[in-house]
Amino acid sequence: MKTAQTIYQEGSHRWVVIARDPSKPNCVIDTNEYLISREGDNLLTDPGGSEIFPAVFAALSTIVDPMAIRYLFASHQDPDIISSLGLWLECNPEIRCYVSRLWSSFIPHFGGDENSLAAIPDEGMSMPLGSGQIEYVPAHFLHSSGNFHLYDPDARILFSGDVGAALMPPEEDELFVRDFDKHIRHAEGFHRRWMGSTEAKLDWCERASRMKIDMLCPQHGSIYQGDDVMRFINWFAELPVGLSTFRHRR
Amino acid sequence: MSNKPTHKTSSGELAGFVRLNEGIKGVVLIAFQINIMALNAILLAHRAGEVALGFGVISKELRSLSVELTGLMQELSNDAYLAVNLISDLLRQERRYRLLKKATDLVADPSPALRDVMVRREEEFSLITYRVRDVRLRLLDRLEDARKLCQFGTAISRSAKIEAAYGREYGRALAEVSQEFDQKIQNILPSIEALCTGMQRR
Ligand SMILES: [Fe+2]
Ligand SMILES: [Fe+2]
Numbered sequence: 001m002k003t004a005q006t007i008y009q010e011g012s013h014r015w016v017v018i019a020r021d022p023s024k025p026n027c028v029i030d031t032n033e034y035l036i037s038r039e040g041d042n043l044l045t046d047p048g049g050s051e052i053f054p055a056v057f058a059a060l061s062t063i064v065d066p067m068a069i070r071y072l073f074a075s076h077q078d079p080d081i082i083s084s085l086g087l088w089l090e091c092n093p094e095i096r097c098y099v100s101r102l103w104s105s106f107i108p109h110f111g112g113d114e115n116s117l118a119a120i121p122d123e124g125m126s127m128p129l130g131s132g133q134i135e136y137v138p139a140h141f142l143h144s145s146g147n148f149h150l151y152d153p154d155a156r157i158l159f160s161g162d163v164g165a166a167l168m169p170p171e172e173d174e175l176f177v178r179d180f181d182k183h184i185r186h187a188e189g190f191h192r193r194w195m196g197s198t199e200a201k202l203d204w205c206e207r208a209s210r211m212k213i214d215m216l217c218p219q220h221g222s223i224y225q226g227d228d229v230m231r232f233i234n235w236f237a238e239l240p241v242g243l244s245t246f247r248h249r250r
Numbered sequence: 251m252s253n254k255p256t257h258k259t260s261s262g263e264l265a266g267f268v269r270l271n272e273g274i275k276g277v278v279l280i281a282f283q284i285n286i287m288a289l290n291a292i293l294l295a296h297r298a299g300e301v302a303l304g305f306g307v308i309s310k311e312l313r314s315l316s317v318e319l320t321g322l323m324q325e326l327s328n329d330a331y332l333a334v335n336l337i338s339d340l341l342r343q344e345r346r347y348r349l350l351k352k353a354t355d356l357v358a359d360p361s362p363a364l365r366d367v368m369v370r371r372e373e374e375f376s377l378i379t380y381r382v383r384d385v386r387l388r389l390l391d392r393l394e395d396a397r398k399l400c401q402f403g404t405a406i407s408r409s410a411k412i413e414a415a416y417g418r419e420y421g422r423a424l425a426e427v428s429q430e431f432d433q434k435i436q437n438i439l440p441s442i443e444a445l446c447t448g449m450q451r452r
Binding site for chain 1: 345346349350352353355356357358361363364367371
């Protein structure tokens with residue numbers, strides 16, 4: 001069973017992470033889902049695959065009524081991100097899922113239609129949530145060609161999808177990064193292979209380094225906070241990625 | 251819900267209907283062969299003239315039987331196609347139902363809205379289950395018609411053998427044709443029987 005843990009709270013504004021599911025099948029990659037609540041508005045980031053839907057739903061129910069979730073955000077089109085969409089719509093047909101315009105006609109293969117999907121333009125956009133705003137920040141080609149991160153400027157949290165993801169062994173699977181050097185070893189292979197474009201990577205690093213980020217929250221693995229955020233951005237900027245590294249590794 | 255099939259039965263059922271379609275193809279092929287054979291038999295009877303009048307009538311009967319059988323098989327095939335579609339949908343719904351049910355079971359105190367979702371799911375589910383059942387019953391009726399048609403075919407192919415005996419110098423040729431008719435019809439019957447039992451077993 002997954003558990004829900006609050007990682008940020010300021011009045012009614014909060015971020016909750018749904019993580020670490022020891023009961024999930026081994027063949028399914030573990031994912032982090034984040035619930036952003038503000039004055040009764042609820043948004044769930046990368047709600048996950050259909051097989052883990054029951055665990056996510058149940059963990060959420062300890063925090064909010066999952067039927068009251070109005071918005072979903074899919075950083076990209078992968079099955080571990082959004083294949084549960086049909087089930088969410090089953091519970092609440094009014095749900096709107098925000099996703100890159102590239103995928104708005106692909107994702108309905110998982111469920112939903114033009115009414116349930118809201119297309120984010122390539123340049124990104126901001127959206128009201130409660131009394132505040134959240135921003136959909138372009139992160140194209142990292143790894144998906146239509147890819148966004150979600151930034152909450154008031155909470156200073158960046159949800160970074162697969163960027164920052166690490167495939168952790170169970171014994172080191174902490175919610176927050178404690179020892180950056182030790183942690184980043186589990187992120188290296190993933191970033192080398194999944195992130196195909198050096199140009200996209202450097203562009204993202206440059207933009208991210210100018211943002212005020214207290215927590216960088218990936219979809220897999222541990223959350224970076226404080227100085228580890230900048231440490232990650234610098235590490236990523238230096239990391240060789242893409243086809244050249246892939247060829248050498250063959 | 252008592253009439254709610256499990257995933258296993260639905261996928262078994264799906265395989266059953268897919269097999270049915272394969273069986274139908276086999277019957278249609280034989281019916282086509284009977285049709286051609288009957289056409290040749292009609293021509294042969296025509297050449298034989300007076301002595302094969304009865305044989306000619308029987309060949310025409312066999313020919314229309316093969317046409318009727320082909321039509322029946324086409325209808326069966328349409329129904330099997332419909333059933334395969336319905337059951338595929340059922341399988342998809344079953345998966346959703348299973349996941350939603352699991353979610354509801356894990357939630358400590360499911361809200362009335364969530365319970366409503368489950369009730370709606372179950373209703374939709376049984377609706378499709380009923381439709382599958384209707385299609386199956388219709389299929390069985392049509393298979394029964396096909397079986398009767400083949401039994402009739404067996405009887406007239408026997409008559410063809412008797413008629414062949416009056417064929418004088420054409421006797422041998424007519425006897426060969428009637429023998430082939432009999433064999434073809436005998437080939438179809440077990441296929442139809444197999445289709446019937448395949449459907450009834452579910
Ligand atoms: Fe991905
Ligand atoms: Fe992922």
